[in-house]
Amino acid sequence: MPWSRFDRTYEAPTGGRQITYCDALREGIEQAMSHDPRVFAIGLDADDKFGVFGSMRDLTHKDRVLGTPISENAMTGVALGAALSGLRPIHVHLRVDFMLTAMDQIVNYVAKWQDMFGRQGKVPLVIRAIVGRGWGCGAQHSQTLHGWFAHSPGLKVVTPSTPYDATGLLLASIADDSPVVFLEHRWLYKNTGEVPSELYTLPLGKANVLHRGERLTVVANSLAAMHALTAIEQHGLDVDLIDPRTIKPLDLDNIIASVQRTGRLMVVDYDFPFGGFGAEVVAAVTERSFDALRQPPVRLGFPDRGMPSSGVLERTYYPTPERLAQAMTSMLLGEVVRS
Amino acid sequence: MPWSRFDRTYEAPTGGRQITYCDALREGIEQAMSHDPRVFAIGLDADDKFGVFGSMRDLTHKDRVLGTPISENAMTGVALGAALSGLRPIHVHLRVDFMLTAMDQIVNYVAKWQDMFGRQGKVPLVIRAIVGRGWGCGAQHSQTLHGWFAHSPGLKVVTPSTPYDATGLLLASIADDSPVVFLEHRWLYKNTGEVPSELYTLPLGKANVLHRGERLTVVANSLAAMHALTAIEQHGLDVDLIDPRTIKPLDLDNIIASVQRTGRLMVVDYDFPFGGFGAEVVAAVTERSFDALRQPPVRLGFPDRGMPSSGVLERTYYPTPERLAQAMTSMLLGEVVRS
C-alpha cells in the first residue's frame, strides 16, 4: 500500500515550524496526494483560483483536483462510487450548509454503506466542509452541524482546532477506511501553530488536553476550544480544557477521567443547543460518572434559533471568549449558569 | 378564519368511542380539510388506492389530495411555497427516511424561513412521515430521526403515541402557524383508543402522563412510550411514565417535576444513541434538577449502527417491552444499566 502511515504522540510538538491552519490543511492534502495516487479531491469550485480559501491552492497534482457543478447530492454519490471503485476521494464543500442538499447521500448512502452489507467493504471517503460564521451571512450560511452528523451511525466526525491537529487528523481521515466528515472552522484558518514537516497522522478518537486545571472540566471543540483556551488563559482559570478533536468516535474516557478529578463539567458547543454533541457529552458523563459530579453540568452554545444577519445581533448570538470566561467563573463560584 | 379551534384537557377522555390510530389520523385530516379549505395534502403516492397506509383513504376532498413524482426535495419546496401563498399544506412521506432527500428544503428553507425574515410571516406547513421498522427493511427504511429534526431550530416535532393524541396533535399541528414535523410510527397504526368525534386539538409542548408511579421517571415517546407502558403494566412497576408527545417544544417542566418526586430518570428513545432526544432529556434534567437525582440517569435505544435486515438481528437490535422491563427493574434495584 503506497499509503505510509505512522502515529505520533497526540500532544503537540514543541519548537517546530509554525504554519497556519490553512497551510496545515493544504500540506496534508498535498502529502496525501503525493503519497497515494488514489487520493483525489472533488468539489464545487475546488479547482478554481481561490483554492478553497487557500487550503487547496497550487497543489502539485492538479489533475486530481476536480471541480463540479452545483450538484452536491449527486457529487457525494459520485465520490462514494469512486471510493467503492478503488479511489480515496476527498469531497469538499465551501460551506457545511451546502451539505444539507446531499443528506440523502450522506446519511442513507455514505454512512450506511458499510453496515448495510455486513461491513465487508471499505468506504475510504472524506467529506471536508468549512464552517462559516458572522458578517451577515445569515441562517443558511453559518451552521456547524457536527453533532448532527455524529448522530448518524457510520460517520466519523472530526473538527480540528489547531494546525497540528488539522494536518494530523486530515491525514488520518484520508487513511481511514470508513467515511469521515471533516469540519474546519473558517475562523481558525489564519491561526498559526507548530506542524512537523514530515508526514504524520493523529489517531481519530483521542482527545487533546489544551489546558491543565483542577477545578472544572471544560469540553470544547474547533473554534469553541480556541475561545475557551483564550478565556482560561486570559483569566488564569483553574480549568482542564479538553478538546475531543473527533466528535465521533468520542474520547469519553479522557473526559471522564478529567471530571473525576475536577467534579465539574461544562461543554462549550458552538451549535444549536437541542441534542447534538453538547447534550451527548453531558448525558454520557452523567450516566458514567454521576458520583464524581459535584454540581450540575452546564452547556454553552447558540440560542435555539436560526442565525441573524445584523452585526449587532450576531455579536449577541455567538458566544465570545469573554462570555465563556464569565460562565466558567460563575460556575467555579457555584452560581447557576444559564446557557 | 374558517379554522375553528378549541383545546381540551390533554388527558385522554374515558368511556368514548374506540378507533384505531390510523383512523384517528384519517379523521383528523378529514376534519381539517372540511373545516378549512386552505388545507390540502400532497405527497408521493398520497393519492393512490392505499391512501398512505389507510390514513388518507376515501377522503371527501379528493381534489385536495395530490400525488407527486419521486422528487421529495422539490416537493417540500412546493409545499413551502404553497404555505407562503395562502394554503396550509400537509406534505406526507411514506417513510421518514425519504425525508433525507429533502433536508436542504427542510433545514435550510422550511425551518429557517421565519427566523430568516425576522419572524414576520407564517409558515403553516405540516410534514407527516411514517416511521418504519423491522421485517428486513434494513438500514435505509427504518430510521426514526425525531431527535435529529428537533436539533434544527424552527421545526416543531410531534410524535403521537395514542389515537387520541394522533387526532388532537395532528389538528393542532395543522392549525399551527409554524412548520411541524409529524412522525407516526407504523407499528402504532392498528392500536385502538378513545377518540372524541368532535373536532379537538391538543396543545403542542405538553407531555402526557401515561402511568403514575413514585420510584422512577421514564420518558418515552411514540412506540417506545407504548412499549414502556406495556412493560410497566405487565410487571407492575412503580414508575412514572411521561410521554412528551412533542419532542419539540419539549415539556421539560413536567419531566422535571416527576424526577423531583422519583429521583430517577430513564429515557427510552427508539433512535440512534448519540445526541438526539434521549441525550437532550438526560442533559436538560441533569442541568436543571441535578440535586433531585439519586442515581445516574439511563438511556435505552438502538445500537449505534445502521439497522440490520435479518430477523434474528432485528430482534436484538430493537428493544422490546420485555427488555425495557428488565432495565427498569435493574434500575430500581440500583444496578448499573448499560444501554
Next chain:
Amino acid sequence: MTRPHTITRERGLRLLRTMRTIRQASERIAALYPTNVMETPVHLCIGQEAVAAGICHHLQDRDQLFLGHRTHGPAMAKGLGLRPLFAELYGRTTGCSRGFGGSMHLYDPEHGLPGSSAIVGGSIALAVGAGLAAQLQKQDFLGVAWFGDAATNAGVCYESMNFAALRGLPVLFVCEDNGYSNVMPKSVHSAHDIETLAKVFMPTVAVDGTDALATFAAAGEAIASIRQGGGPRFLHCQTKRWMKHQGHEKCDIVTVDRERDCPIHKLEAFLRGSGLASGAELAQTACEIEAAIDDAIAFASASPFPTPELLEA
C-alpha cells in the same frame, strides 16, 4: 441583435427608471461597501438590470417572486423600496427583514416577495408551490422562479420543472444567465444547453437579457400565456455580470463593452433616438434616483439596530 421596438414613452421611462434605480443603488452599495457599514455579503447585478425591469414590469403585487442570492435588482423591480432595502443592508430593525436577513434574504410580501434564499436552486421549488397555490385556489397569480445559469445544475431545478409541467401550473421560470457560477464558466458546469433542456418540460424563449425592450416583450408574451392557463413557461435571459460574483469589485474575467452590453445605455439611446425622451429628461431621472438613494441611506443610518431580546427563542 437589434430589432425594432414599439413602446410607449411612459413604459420606456418606467423601464429606465427601474434599471437606473437598480444600477445607481448597486453602484452606491459598491462605493460604500469597503467602509463596512453593510456587514453582509452582497451579490450585485450591475449589467443585468434589463432582466429585472423587463420581467417585473409585467408582474403584479399578488404574483409571488422567489429569488436566490442575487436579490437586489429583481427585488427593487418587484416593488421593494430603497429604504427597507438599505436599512436591511445596514442591519437595522427598519430593514425589510428586520435585520435578520441581510443582502441575501429580502422579504416584502406586500409586493409579492415572500423571501429569497442563499442556497442555490431551492427557491425554484417555492415558486412552483406558489403556482400550485394559485391553481388550487383558482386565483390568477403567478409563481415566478428567478435563478442563475448554474442553478440549472441543481436537481431541484429539474424536479420543479417536471412538477410544474405535469400540473400545468402558472409558473414563470426566469433563468438569468450571466454565463458564470462565480468564476466557473457555463461550459464547465453544464453539459446541456439550457433551452434544449427547458424545452423538454415547457415552452421556452430565449431573449437578450441586456435589452430591456426585448426582455419586456418576451416576458409579456410568456406571462400572458401563463395567465391564460397555458401552463409554465421558461425565459432564458442571456446577460452579463459586470462585477465579481460577490462584493464591490469589478469582474476581472468577463469582458464588458460598456456600450453594447449596457442595458441602460441601450435603452437611453433608443429613447433619445426615437425622440421619446430628451437627454435632459434622462439626466433628471438619474438625479431624482440619486436623491432617493441619499434619502434611503440617511433613513437606514438613522434607524435603530435590533435589540438582543429579539434573539430569544
Next chain:
Amino acid sequence: MTRPHTITRERGLRLLRTMRTIRQASERIAALYPTNVMETPVHLCIGQEAVAAGICHHLQDRDQLFLGHRTHGPAMAKGLGLRPLFAELYGRTTGCSRGFGGSMHLYDPEHGLPGSSAIVGGSIALAVGAGLAAQLQKQDFLGVAWFGDAATNAGVCYESMNFAALRGLPVLFVCEDNGYSNVMPKSVHSAHDIETLAKVFMPTVAVDGTDALATFAAAGEAIASIRQGGGPRFLHCQTKRWMKHQGHEKCDIVTVDRERDCPIHKLEAFLRGSGLASGAELAQTACEIEAAIDDAIAFASASPFPTPELLEA
C-alpha cells in the same frame, strides 16, 4: 417489433439460461414468500428478465453495477450466485450481505456488484462515481446505473447525467422502464419523455426490453462505444412488470399477454424456430435451473443465522 436476429446458439442459450434463472428463482421466491421464511420486502422482476440478461451479458466482473430496490434480476445476471442470494433473503450469515442487507441490499464486489440501494435514484450517482474512478485511473471498466422510469424524476438522476456528460465518463445509464412507480403510471409522474430528456445529455437508444436479443444488440453497441471512450450512453428499455410492485402477488393493473410480453417465451420461440435449440434442450435447461434453486434453498435453510455480537458498534 420483430426484426431478424443473428445470434449464435451458445449466446442464445446463455441468454435464455440467465433469464430462466431469474424467472424461476423469482417464481420460487413468490411461492415461498407467504410462508415468511424470507423476512424482507421483495421486488420481483418477472417479465423484465430480458433487460438484465441482454445488458449484463456484455459486462465484465470489473464493471461496476449499481442497483436500486429491484435487485434480483440484474444481480443474478451480473454473476451473483443463487446460494448467496437465497441465503441473504433467508437472513443467514452466508448471504451475500451476511444477513445485513436483505432483498434490497445485495453485495458481491467480485462480480462487480458494489451494493444496491432502496432509496430511489441515488445509486445512479454512484455508478457515475465508478465511471470517474475508471477515467482517473485510466482503467477500462464501466459504471452502470440501473434504475426505473420513476427514478428519472429524482433530481439526482439529472445531476448525474450532467456530470457524466461533462466529463465524458464511461457510464451506461439503464432505464428499466416498466411504466409504473408502484401503482402510479408514468404519465402521472413524468411530464417529460425519458428519451428526449436523456438526449439532452448523451446519445440515447430505445429498445424493446421484453426482447432479449434486441436488448443484447442495443446494449452491445452502446457498451462498445463507451469502452472506446465515447462517453456515457443511455439505454431506455421498455418492459412490463408482471407482479405487484412489492411482494409475491400478480399485478392487477398491468395487462400482460403471456406470449407477446414474455421475454422467455419469445427467445425460446426464436431458438426453436431458427433451429438453434430443441424443445427437449430447453426443458432440460429449466430442469437444471430448478435443481440449482433447490440446492440454493437447501443451502440457505441450513446456513446459520448471524449472531447478535455482530451488532456491536
